[in-house]
Amino acid sequence: MKTKQLTLGIRWQDAASFDNFYVASENAFALSCLQDLTNSPSKNQIGLFIYGSDGSGCSHLLQASCQAVIDRPVAYFPLKNKKLHPEMLQGVESMHLVCIDDIDSIAGDTAWEEAIFHLYNRILLEDTRLVVASHKPVTEIQFTLNDLRSRIQGLLKVEIQTLSDDQKMEALNLRCNCRGFELPLEVARFMISHYQRDMGSLMDALDKLDQETLSEKRRLTIPFVKEVFGL
Amino acid sequence: MNTAIESKAPKSSLEDFPLNTWERCREFLKGELDVSDFNTWINPLQAEEEGGNLILWAPNRFVCDWVHDRYMNQIKSFVKHLMNTDGASCDIILRIGSKDEAVAAKAPKFAAAAKQPITPSENIRSASIKTSNVSALHKEEPIPEHHSNLNPSFTFDNYVEGKSNQLGRAAALQVAENPGSSYNPFFMYGGAGLGKTHLMHAIGNKIVENDPNAKVIYLHSERFVADMVKALQRNAITEFKRYYRSVNALLIDDIQFFAKKDRSQEEFFHTFNALLDGQQQIIITSDRYPKEIEGVEERLKSRLGWGLTVAIDPPDLETRVAILMSKAEVSNVDLPHDVAFFIAKQVQSNVRDLEGALKRVVANSHFTGRPITAEFARESLQDLLTAQARMITIDNIQKTVAEYYKIKVSDLLSKRRTRVIARPRQMAMALAKELTNNSLPEIGDAFGGRDHTTVLHACRKISSELTKDLDLKEDWDNLLRILSC
Secondary structure (H helix, E strand, O other), X not given: OOXXXXXXXXXXXXXXXXXXXXXXHHHHHHHHHHHHHHHOOOOOOOEEEEEOXXXXXXXXXXXXXXXXXXXXXXEEEEOOOOOOOHHHHOOHHHOXXXXXXXXXXXXXXXXXXXXXXXXXXXXXXXXXXXXXXXXXXXXXXXXXXXXXXXXXXXOEEEEOOOOOHHHXXXXXXHHHHHHOOOOOHHHHHHHHHHOOOOHHHHHHHHHHHHHXXXXXXXXXXXXXXXXXXXX | OOOOOOOOOOOOOOOOOOHHHHHHHHHHHHHHOXXXXXXXXXXXXXXXXXXXXXXXXXXXXXXXXXXXXXXXHHHHHHHHHHHHHHOOOOOEEEEEOOOOHHHHHHOOHHHOOOOOEOOHHHHHHHHHHHHHHHHHHHOOOOOOOOOOOOOOXXXXXXOOOOOOOHHHXXXXXXXXXXXXXXXXXXXXXXXXXXXXXXXXXXXXXXXXXXXXXXXXXXXXXXXXXXXXXXXXXXXXXXHHHHHHXXXXXXXXXXXXXXXXXXXXXXXXXXXXXXXXXXXXXXEEEEOOOHHHOOOOOHHHHHHHOOOEEEEOOOOOHHHHHHHHHHHHHHOOOOOOHHHHHHHHHHOOOOHHHHHHHHHHHHHHHHHHOOOOOHHHHHHHOHHHHHHHHHHOOHHHHHHHHHHHOOOOHHHHHOOOOOHHHHHHHHHHHHHHHHHOOOOHHHHHHHOOOOOHHHHHHHHHHHHHHHOOOHHHHHHHHHHHHHHOO
């Protein structure tokens, strides 16, 4: 019987960074705006609003922004996480950078909307930068608090474009290179055409394949991918 | 809650101890936790050394409790492990607040960041501080140094005047020149992003310019509430009252957020009366007329209207163009007039939206190195224009018009011809013709299968009435603004 190699009990974390984010030419502007905001010594604008569909990389970019700030406190609020509470925005205006992810998921929740609105007002008085991300443009978010809507509207707004299939293959390849293994072109193409095509699912699939190739000591081939995913 | 770690061992002579320990601990947690959890709970903690111990500042109680309950054991064991390796020792104390003294200093003493550890013993210590504060107050301690919070970039010089705000600006200037005597209280109301806050800061800045010793305090109503709550918690309400009653001008933004906060309203009511009696200026903004603010006591509403109340309306096209030109000038951007006109025509809702659109065009131009032209502005704002177009459908227009006139969408589609229904229906048809690419027959179909000549009649009727009926013109402008926001 073939023995499985045990993988280490440490979860591999692809620490989200600007370097391991695949930058399609359409998204170079967004990346430049984010880097300007997080790196600039003086605050020339209060913040940035980025939006894009599921898997477009908004969350990655927000976390990369947090990683890019050195020696200064930052805070990241993924509002889809229902365990979070509006009270946790109190006092975070003392951070260097505040990132609010999935703001569209709290639209209509008065307590959250007011907490973010008040945070915005406090941030105005500090040297704090704000990055807000959403799956929808501001105009399509059903905020009940117009004061919040207008403040978000006043931020520099940039869309993160969804990648084409060729770009997705390049993004997968970049992620594999960062992890130190090769993704054969035919395997990448097979994944794109036979698996869910949003980047989130594709990256999860890559995680699984990484684990499986390591434990099964197999090369990454199309038959192996079929076996792992039962395709 | 007790988060102190009592792990005693010989102190080490390591450089930067124990901050160095915290850095290593952070690296350890980075590998242990999900990236998102690390950024949410660990990254906001600020470390500070105090007497050889490690103080971790959490921005609020929620984060503090969460870190204590979920991560403190991990932190504790890792630090213990390091101490065994390095032969060092330290206590770890979680506190709520910020190590940045500058932030704490901006709040008056009674509301400054709580610099107390959250251990029972320390709570006792902070309680003894409270007692001493109270006794000190009886001895008439000097009033805490005030912090105006005024934004110097908001002045009368860079406030663009138009028909929509000329009364407000003139009155504001009058108040700034004669604080406490001309219009008191001065109440400004209007929708979000129309420049109320700008005008408020401009008044404050002008008062200080005329009298550098004047005590002017600008604050958002939420901050007034928060300061009051902290003062109550610290048994320092007397100091709170003296602080806010000692000013020459008190500027409170967005007073509608006082709604249903009875204790704050009560306190503000008394502060208001004291300031008015002392001929100290009060300036207030809200999103609506005083009488229409819900959840605010009648006696307070009535007092808010005692002085001068002015409305700040959405800017017209010419004013929007002037605002854009002014903002571009401040940013040293050469904005061609036709581009300003293009943006102003597309963005009708409020000044913040205009600012957002301008920022986008300017940032794009810096990034690509291309000059700003009308075509370039169109390309840069493509996503905004597409999103707007998606919003403007006949269905959405019907829904918005029905809500605006407080009737049902089914009324708009019905055969009823009473004036309360017919006029909104004509308005909705004319808006559909103005804002969508649908043909007249398509619009007629969408309004209960009416003929295209009915739509044509509605459009002509509204067009001719707009020049004669000012109320109708106001409704038209409001609806256009709502639909393009």
